[in-house]
Amino acid sequence: MGNVMLEGILLVTTGFFVLVTLLPLWRHRAWWVRVWEFPRLQLGTLLIALLIAQAGLLDYRQAWPFLLSALTAACLAYQLWWIAPYTRFWRNEVLRAAPDAPGPRIRVMASNVLGPNRTSDRLLALVREYRPDVLVTLETDQWWETQLDQLAAEYPHSIRCPQDNLYGMHVYSRLPLEEPELCFLVEDDVPSMHARVRVSDELAVRMHFLHPAPPSPTENEESTERDVELLVVARSVQGNADPIIVTGDLNDVAWAPTTRLFRKISGLLDPRVGRGMYNTFHAHHWFLRWPLDHFFHSAHFRFIRLLRLPDIGSDHFPVFIELQYDPKHTRQQHGLEADRGDQQQAEQTIDEEPVTPSDVPQPDTEPRR
Structure with a gap:
């Protein structure tokens, strides 16, 4: 597969991820808009894979690959921002009860x-x-x-x-x-x-x-x-x-x-x-x-x-x-x-x-x- 084709695939793939990242910002309630709020963990995982692929396949002696990777990184950061509170890196919203605490x-x-x-x-x-x-x-x-x-x-x-x-x-x-x-x-x-x-x-x-x-x-x-x-x-x-x-x-x-x-x-x-x-x-x-x-x-x-x-x-x-x-x-x-x-x-x-x-x-x- 030639370099031009590989670059074209990476360009289209990045465009797709930019689209589905931005689409939920539109407040339209159609199911095909709202559905992209669900798989943020999956999208984040795929975006990491896309960044790795870009790093290995793109020629960064030109300017546009940097822009492409920057867009991918921005989408990744945005997806992770939503799900970060549901990781152990975040402060607990509900405090743990003491082992000897009274109360029903x-x-x-x-x-x-x-x-x-x-x-x-x-x-x-x-x-x-x-x-x-x-x-x-x-x-x-x-x-x-x-x-x-x-x-x-x-x-x-x-x-x-x-x-x-x-x-x-x-x-x-x-x-x-x-x-x-x-x-x-x-x-x-x-x-x-x-x-x-x-x-x-x-x-x-x-x-x-x-x-x-x-x-x-x-x-x-x-x-x-x-x-x-x-x-x-x-x-x-x-x-x-x-x-x-x-x-x-x-x-x-x-x-x-x-x-x-x-x-x-x-x-x-x-x-x-x-x-x-x-x-x-x-x-x-x-x-x-x-x-x-x-x-x-x-x-x-x-x-x-x-x-x-x-x-x-x-x-x-x-x-x-x-x-x-x-x-x-x-x-x-x-x-x-x-x-x-x-x-x-x-x-x-x-x-x-x-x-x-x-x-x-x-x-x-x-x-x-």
Whole structure:
């Protein structure tokens, strides 16, 4: 292969990476724009390989190879900027609980089971091993509900919405669920669940379980519905002084602008920051993985452990978190902060769908009298 052809391939390849790096800067919500927010780790890896190829194949006695490598390096730096908080080089956003710290703990497991998957025994085995206080399952249909009924003795409290459209949802809890509500906030066939989880007489945790539809050629052509659902829930908890946990498959990666805006508006913390990506999708393709399943929580909690659990036959790995309630030190933990532009952007996005923050259930978490 001649030098001219090699240079042409490197030039076209670099142009492609520049394009997909810049494309998400366009605020258009089309799926083919937003999809490039997901594979930043993969793009960063390929950009490193491209830099190595350029260094070995280009003749730097001319000026344009320097420009080409500079563009590649700039794209690499930009991709790494987004994912850097989800590495161990970053400061932890959620502080670790002291081994002897007092205070109640809560364990939560979230699992997108993949509706057609029929290996329920794997999920049930994990539930019995890790014994979460609260289990949320996504994409669960009537068959899955029947299988999960085996948990009824240990998990007597539940919210159920079996569906065949890959948006079924179930919540099972050892602990009492107070003010449980099933909602369809944005789309008529996409549920969310909301409840107050009674941990003790003194502690109740407001929880929101979400699974908005993703932007994709087979789902919604734009991200509007997903973005609105995330932001309307964020707005509903903004400034709330109660202990709060939001979890589910949000169909958005941890570093995406919409999820970052969710964190800014809600004030909730991400326990993965400074610890790792905890990539949960795709379970069967190691080279195409990113974090779609999330736990966000208020500053009332300290970190004990966060685990990506073994494969259950789904395209998602289950995830498990254990947190300790520590309301005395909330001011020691800080997440992202919203400025006026963020507030305006959230308002403008929410206004695109007929839903308001008052439509989101807001269970009161006062101590039991």
